[in-house]
Amino acid sequence: MSRLEQGSELDGFRIGPLIHAGAMARIYQISYADGRESLFPMVMKVPLMREGDGAENIVSFEIEHQLLQVLQGPHVPRFVAAGDLDRVPYLAMEYLQGLTVDAWLKKFKESRQGVSVEAITRIGAALAQAVHSLHQQNVCHLDLKPANALLLNDERIVLLDVGLSCHADYPDLMAEEFRKAVGSPAWIAPEQVVGVRGDPRSDVFAIGVMLYEMATGELPFGFPVTQGGLRQRLWMSPRPPRAWRADLPEWLQEIILRCLEPQAEQRYPSAAHVMFDLRHPDQVRITERGKQLRGRGFWWHFKRWIRAAGMAYQPSPLPTQQINEVPIVMVALPHDDISDSVMIALRQATARSLGTRPGARLAIVTVVSGSVSGSDKERSETWLIRHHLAAFKKWAESIDLAGHQISFHVLESGDVAQALLRYAEGNKVSLIIMGAATRGLSMQRFVATVPIKRVMHAPCTVILVKETTPFDAWSSQSEQDLRKE
Amino acid sequence: MKLALLSDLHANLPALEACLADAHARGATHHAILGDIVGYGPHPAQVVERCRSLQEAGAIILRGNHDQPTSSPTGHSWGDLTTAWTYQQLSEQQRDWLSSLPLTATLQSIFLVHATAEAPAKWHYELDELMAERSLLALSHDPEIRYVFGGHVHHQSLYYQGNGRRLMQFTPRAGVAIPVSPHRRWLATVGSVGQPRDGDTRANYALLDVMAKTLTFHRISYDHRRVAQEMRAFDLPKVLADRLERGR
Numbered sequence: 259m260s261r262l263e264q265g266s267e268l269d270g271f272r273i274g275p276l277i278h279a280g281a282m283a284r285i286y287q288i289s290y291a292d293g294r295e296s297l298f299p300m301v302m303k304v305p306l307m308r309e310g311d312g313a314e315n316i317v318s319f320e321i322e323h324q325l326l327q328v329l330q331g332p333h334v335p336r337f338v339a340a341g342d343l344d345r346v347p348y349l350a351m352e353y354l355q356g357l358t359v360d361a362w363l364k365k366f367k368e369s370r371q372g373v374s375v376e377a378i379t380r381i382g383a384a385l386a387q388a389v390h391s392l393h394q395q396n397v398c399h400l401d402l403k404p405a406n407a408l409l410l411n412d413e414r415i416v417l418l419d420v421g422l423s424c425h426a427d428y429p430d431l432m433a434e435e436f437r438k439a440v441g442s443p444a445w446i447a448p449e450q451v452v453g454v455r456g457d458p459r460s461d462v463f464a465i466g467v468m469l470y471e472m473a474t475g476e477l478p479f480g481f482p483v484t485q486g487g488l489r490q491r492l493w494m495s496p497r498p499p500r501a502w503r504a505d506l507p508e509w510l511q512e513i514i515l516r517c518l519e520p521q522a523e524q525r526y527p528s529a530a531h532v533m534f535d536l537r538h539p540d541q542v543r544i545t546e547r548g549k550q551l552r553g554r555g556f557w558w559h560f561k562r563w564i565r566a567a568g569m570a571y572q573p574s575p576l577p578t579q580q581i582n583e584v585p586i587v588m589v590a591l592p593h594d595d596i597s598d599s600v601m602i603a604l605r606q607a608t609a610r611s612l613g614t615r616p617g618a619r620l621a622i623v624t625v626v627s628g629s630v631s632g633s634d635k636e637r638s639e640t641w642l643i644r645h646h647l648a649a650f651k652k653w654a655e656s657i658d659l660a661g662h663q664i665s666f667h668v669l670e671s672g673d674v675a676q677a678l679l680r681y682a683e684g685n686k687v688s689l690i691i692m693g694a695a696t697r698g699l700s701m702q703r704f705v706a707t708v709p710i711k712r713v714m715h716a717p718c719t720v721i722l723v724k725e726t727t728p729f730d731a732w733s734s735q736s737e738q739d740l741r742k743e
Numbered sequence: 744m745k746l747a748l749l750s751d752l753h754a755n756l757p758a759l760e761a762c763l764a765d766a767h768a769r770g771a772t773h774h775a776i777l778g779d780i781v782g783y784g785p786h787p788a789q790v791v792e793r794c795r796s797l798q799e800a801g802a803i804i805l806r807g808n809h810d811q812p813t814s815s816p817t818g819h820s821w822g823d824l825t826t827a828w829t830y831q832q833l834s835e836q837q838r839d840w841l842s843s844l845p846l847t848a849t850l851q852s853i854f855l856v857h858a859t860a861e862a863p864a865k866w867h868y869e870l871d872e873l874m875a876e877r878s879l880l881a882l883s884h885d886p887e888i889r890y891v892f893g894g895h896v897h898h899q900s901l902y903y904q905g906n907g908r909r910l911m912q913f914t915p916r917a918g919v920a921i922p923v924s925p926h927r928r929w930l931a932t933v934g935s936v937g938q939p940r941d942g943d944t945r946a947n948y949a950l951l952d953v954m955a956k957t958l959t960f961h962r963i964s965y966d967h968r969r970v971a972q973e974m975r976a977f978d979l980p981k982v983l984a985d986r987l988e989r990g991r
Contacts, residue, residue: 314906317906320926323922324922327922343924344926427919427921428913428919428922429901429903429913429921430905430913431903431905433906433911434905434906434907434911
C-alpha cells in the first residue's frame with residue numbers, strides 16, 4: 259500500500275502528518291474531513307501489505323480489528339472505524355500521547371543509569387494491571403514487549419498492537435494445524451514457542467521478561483534468532499538479576515524469576531497476583547529463587563533440559579476461568595465490636611473458601627481509624643499495627659494454608675467501607691469475605707449501614723458472614739419489622 | 744439482513760416457538776429451516792404447519808433425512824421406530840409438502856444444506872474438519888459463497904480457515920457475537936432445535952447478522968420436561984423422552 263498523502267481524504271477522515279513508520283504499519287494523525295470535533299485525538303494505523311508478505315499480516319489486521327471493537331477500559335485505545343480489507347485497510351483509533359516503555363528504558367540506557375527499584379515496581383505494577391484488564395475480558399495479548407506498552411503521564415499503561423492476541427470466545431485466526439511460534443522472540447513464553455496460544459500465564463512470562471529488562475538492562479534469554487535459541491527458555495534458568503545488579507532486593511528477584519518459570523503452573527497464576535506482590539514487597543515470600551546470586555550449574559540445567567524434552571503442553575485454560583480459579587481472597591477482619599462467634603464463623607468461611615480454591619491468595623485486611631494524634635503518632639502507629647498483626651496471625655493459625663500465600667494489611671481510614679472497597683479495587687480482589695459487626699441481636703443497625711453499603715458497591719463477589727441467631731428470636735424480630743412497614 | 748438459522752426441529756413445537764420468539768426479539772428479518780422438521784418428537788403436524796406458514800412468509804425450508812416418513816419402519820434406529828407414528832400423524836398433503844422440499848438453497852453469499860454440500864442426499868455427518876473441508880471444496884466453483892450452514896450433527900460448531908492450509912474447528916460459546924468477515928469462508932453447524940445432544944437441554948439456533956458480519960450461536964430454554972412427558976404419553980420410545988431430559 260503506497261503512502262497516504264498528508265491533507266488527502268479517506269472515508270471521511272482528513273489525513274494528517276505521518277507520526278510513525280514501522281516495519282508492519284504506518285501511523286498517521288487524522289481528523290474528521292468535515293471539520294467535526296472528535297471526542298479525542300485520533301490516529302490511523304495503515305498496515306503495510308507488500309507483495310510477498312505472508313498471510314500473517316492480513317490475519318493480524320483482522321484480529322486487531324475484531325479486538326479493538328470489543329475491548330473496553332482504560333488500557334487499550336478506543337476504536338473509531340476500520341477500512342475494508344479489499345480497498346484500503348486501516349484502523350482509526352484513539353491517539354494517546356505517552357512514551358513507550360521501550361523509549362522510557364532507552365532514556366536510562368543512554369544516561370547509563372539503572373532504573374530505581376521504586377520505578378520498576380511502580381511501572382511493573384501498572385503493566386500487570388493493564389494486562390489483567392485484558393485477561394478479565396477473555397483476551398490474552400501474547401505479544402507484550404516494551405514497544406507495545408505505552409506509558410501515559412498519569413502512569414497508566416495502555417497496551418498497543420493486539421494483532422497477535424487471542425480472544426477465547428472467537429476462533430483463533432492465527433491458529434494452524436502445524437503449530438509454530440507466533441510472537442516476538444525475546445519476550446514469548448515457552449508454551450508459545452511450541453505453538454500453544456491463549457494461556458494468560460504466557461503474558462505473565464512476558465511481564466517477567468520486561469521486569470528483568472527494567473531491572474538489569476538485559477534480556478533474560480537474549481535475542482534468539484534460531485529455533486534452538488528460542489527453545490532455550492523451555493529449560494534454561496536465566497542469570498539471576500542480582501548477579502547483574504547487587505542492589506536489587508531479594509523480593510524483586512523472587513517476583514521476576516517466578517514470572518519466568520518455564521512451566522506455566524509454576525508462574526504467578528494471574529497478572530493480578532504479580533501486581534499484588536509488586537505493590538506489597540514486604541509480603542513477598544522469598545524462596546531460593548530470590549536469594550540466588552549465581553546462575554545455575556550444568557547438572558541442574560541438564561536435568562531441566564531432559565524434563566523439557568518430555569514435557570506435554572496442555573491446552574490453555576479460558577483466561578477468565580484461570581483468573582477466577584486463583585482469586586485474591588480478601589478477608590475484612592473487624593478489630594473491635596465483634597463477638598467471638600463471628601470471628602469463628604469468619605475463620606470457617608475463609609477456610610472453606612480456600613479449600614475449594616487451590617492457589618488462591620489470602621489478604622487479611624483491617625481498617626483502623628486514623629486518629630492517632632500528636633508527637634506519639636509514629637510510635638503508636640507501629641504499636642497499633644504490631645498489635646493487630648499479632649491478633650491476625652493468631653486468628654489465622656488454624657487455617658490450612660498449604661499452597662496459599664497469605665498477607666496482613668492494616669489500613670488507616672475514617673471510612674471503613676470506602677477503605678475496604680478501595681483496597682479491593684486497587685488490588686484486583688475477586689472475593690471478599692466479611693463479617694457483619696454485631697452486638698447480640700441488634701445487628702440490624704450495623705448490617706443496614708456499613709456492610710450492605712460495602713456489598714452494593716463491591717467490584718466482586720462478597721460473602722457476608724453472620725452470627726447464627728436463635729430462630730425464634732429472628733422470626734419475632736422480623737414480624738415486628740414488618741408491622742413497622 | 745438478520746438470518747435466523749434453525750435445524751433439526753424434530754417435531755418439538757415448544758422448542759421451535761421458543762427459538763422463533765428469541766430470533767424475533769433480536770430482530771431477525773429472514774428465516775431458514777435446515778431440515779429434519781419431523782421424526783422423534785410428539786408434534787409433527789403442528790411443526791409442519793408452523794413451517795408452512797413461515798414458508799409463506801418467505802422463509803427457506805429444506806428437507807432433511809427424517810422428512811420422508813414411511814408407513815412401516817425400514818430399519819431399527821430410533822428414527823425408524825418413530826417413522827410410522829409420524830406418518831400417521833401427518834395428512835397426505837403435509838407428507839407431500841415435506842417430500843417437495845429442496846435439499847439445498849442459496850441466499851446471496853449463503854449456502855444452506857441439511858448435511859454436507861458435496862453430497863446433500865447422502866446425509867453424511869459433518870463431524871470433523873475433513874468433512875467440512877470437502878463441503879467447502881464442493882462449493883469452490885462459486886466464489887460468491889462465503890457462508891455455509893448446515894445441521895444434521897446436532898451440535899454447534901464453526902469451521903474456518905486459520906493461518907495454515909487446513910480448516911480449524913471452533914466450539915462457540917452461546918450468546919457471543921463472533922465476527923465472521925466475508926473476507927474468508929465460514930462453515931457452521933447450527934445445532935438442533937428439537938433434540939440437543941451435547942448435554943445441554945436448551946434448544947440451539949444461530950443468527951447471522953450480514954450487516955454487522957457477526958454470527959451468534961444461541962441456546963434457548965423451553966419446557967423440555969413437558970415435551971418429554973407428552974412423548975411418554977404417546978408411547979414414543981422412552982429413550983427419546985429421556986434424551987430430551989438429559990440433552991444427550
